[in-house]
Amino acid sequence: MxxxxxxxxxxxxxxxxxxxxxxxxxxxxxxxxxxxxxKGESHLALVRRARRINRxxxxxxxxxxxxxxFRNPFELLVATVLSAQTTDLRVNQTTPxxxxxxxxxxxMAAANPEEMEELIRPTGFFRAKTKSLLGLSAALRDDxxxxxxxxxxxxxxxxxxxxxxxxxxxxxxxxxxxxxxDTHFGRLVRRWKWTDEEDPVKVEAVIADIFPKSEWTxxxxxxxxxxxxxxxxxxxxxxxxxxxxxxxxxxxGETDPExxxxxxxxxxxGYPGQRLxxxxxxxxxxxxxxxxx
Ligand code: SF4
Numbered sequence: 104m105x106x107x108x109x110x111x112x113x114x115x116x117x118x119x120x121x122x123x124x125x126x127x128x129x130x131x132x133x134x135x136x137x138x139x140x141x142k143g144e145s146h147l148a149l150v151r152r153a154r155r156i157n158r159x160x161x162x163x164x165x166x167x168x169x170x171x172x173f174r175n176p177f178e179l180l181v182a183t184v185l186s187a188q189t190t191d192l193r194v195n196q197t198t199p200x201x202x203x204x205x206x207x208x209x210x211m212a213a214a215n216p217e218e219m220e221e222l223i224r225p226t227g228f229f230r231a232k233t234k235s236l237l238g239l240s241a242a243l244r245d246d247x248x249x250x251x252x253x254x255x256x257x258x259x260x261x262x263x264x265x266x267x268x269x270x271x272x273x274x275x276x277x278x279x280x281x282x283x284x285d286t287h288f289g290r291l292v293r294r295w296k297w298t299d300e301e302d303p304v305k306v307e308a309v310i311a312d313i314f315p316k317s318e319w320t321x322x323x324x325x326x327x328x329x330x331x332x333x334x335x336x337x338x339x340x341x342x343x344x345x346x347x348x349x350x351x352x353x354x355x356g357e358t359d360p361e362x363x364x365x366x367x368x369x370x371x372x373g374y375p376g377q378r379l380x381x382x383x384x385x386x387x388x389x390x391x392x393x394x395x396x
Contacts, residue, residue, distance in 0.1 A: 134360050135347030144296075152349055153297050153313050159346045160325035167324035169275045170377040171195065176251035176276035177243070178202055180261075181211070183268045184235050185226045192377035197225050199380070208249050211240035235263025253277040266304060274320035282307045283323040287330025294334065294352035328376070332369045340366040 140152070160167075170191040173179035178198065185194045201222045205211035211219075219233045226232060239261040243249055251272065252258060258269035270281030282288075284303035292298055298309040314322055333340045339356030342363030347353045357363040370376065 134342050134358055135344060135353070138348050138350055138353050140296075140349075140351045149297065150313050153295070156295060156346050156349050157314065157318060157322050157325065159349065160329055161321070163345050164325050164328045166376075167321060167328045168376065168378070168381075169271065169324065172198060172378050172380045173276070174202075174382075176253075176272060177208060179276045180239070180251050180258075180264070180268070180272050181236060183271045184239070184263050185223060185232055187232070188228055189226045190377065192379075193226055195377060195379045197223055205240075208240040208243035208251075211236060212244045214240075232263075238262030239264060251276070253279065255281075266307070270307075270323075274323065280316040280319040281323070282310050282319045283327065284310075285327060286336070287327045287334075288323060290336060291326050291330050291334050294339075294350065294355065296351045332367060335366065338366055340364070343367060 144152070169179070171179060171182040171186060172195045173182050181201070182194050182198050185197065201219075204222060205214050205219070214237065216233050216237060219236065220229045223229045223232055223236075242261050243251060247257070253273065255266070255269050255273060258264050258272060259266060267283055267285055270283050273279040274281035274283065284306045289301070289303060289306055292306060292310060293301075297313060298306055300306045300309060310322075311319070329346075330336075333344050335356070339352075340363040341347055341350075341353050341356040342358045342360040343366070344350065344353070344363070357366060
C-alpha cells in the first residue's frame, strides 16, 4: 500500500508541487494508489488519519499563507470582505487603489459611496460590498476607536463580517487560532469524511475537536491551498494528489496522472499563490510571472 512516505506518494507530491508552480506535465508519473480506509473507521482512526493528512499537506505546502495582500488588521478585514465571490488575485489587484484612497476606517467611513463602488467594481457585488465597507468602517470608528477588535464576538457584530471573515482576521492579523470554513475547506473535509456536516459553524466545531488549537490557522491555509490547487470543486486532480492514499474520495476526479497534472494551473500571482505585495518575511519564492502559466 502506498503510504505517504512511499515512492508513489512522494512522486505524486513532487509532481503536484512542480506542476502547480510550472504547469509542466511530469514525466510518466505513477498513479497514486487507491486508499484502504475501513468503512466503520473509529473516531480515533479518523483523528489519526486527519492529522496525517495535515502533516502531509504541511510538507506539500510549507509556504501556505493567507493569499490576500494586507499590511494591518483593517486592510485584511476589508480585503476579506471583498474576497466574497471573487479570487484573491482580483482583490489584490483592487485594494492598492482602495487603501490609497481610504487608508483608515475614518477615511473609509466618510467615503463617497459612488466613488468607492467604482474602485471595488472589479471584485463584483460592488454595491453590497460598498455598503458593508461603509458600515463596518463607521462601526470601527464609532464603537472601537478606529481599531479592528481582536475578539470574535466583536468582529461578528460588524456589518458584513461573519465567523469566516472574523477567523481569517483573528488568525492572520492577531495570531489568535481560528478555523476558516470557506467553500474549499467545507468541501475537502467532507471529501475526507472528517465530517458530513454542511453548516460551517458545525464543521468548525468538529474540526476544532480533531486538531489542537495551535494547528487551526495553518491547517486552514493548507486545506484551502489544496482545494484551490488540486482538490478542485468540479474536477479534483486525484491522479496528482499527494494525499490520495489517505482520501476516501479518491476517484471522484481525474485519476490518470498525466490528465490530472494538466488540471494544476492555479499559481497566478507573482509569488506562490496570489499575493502581489507580500511582506518582507514572506516564506515563498517568486513563482512564474502573471500570464506565464
Ligand atoms: S478527492 Fe482526489 S484530489 Fe481530492 S483529496 Fe481526495 S484524492 Fe486528492
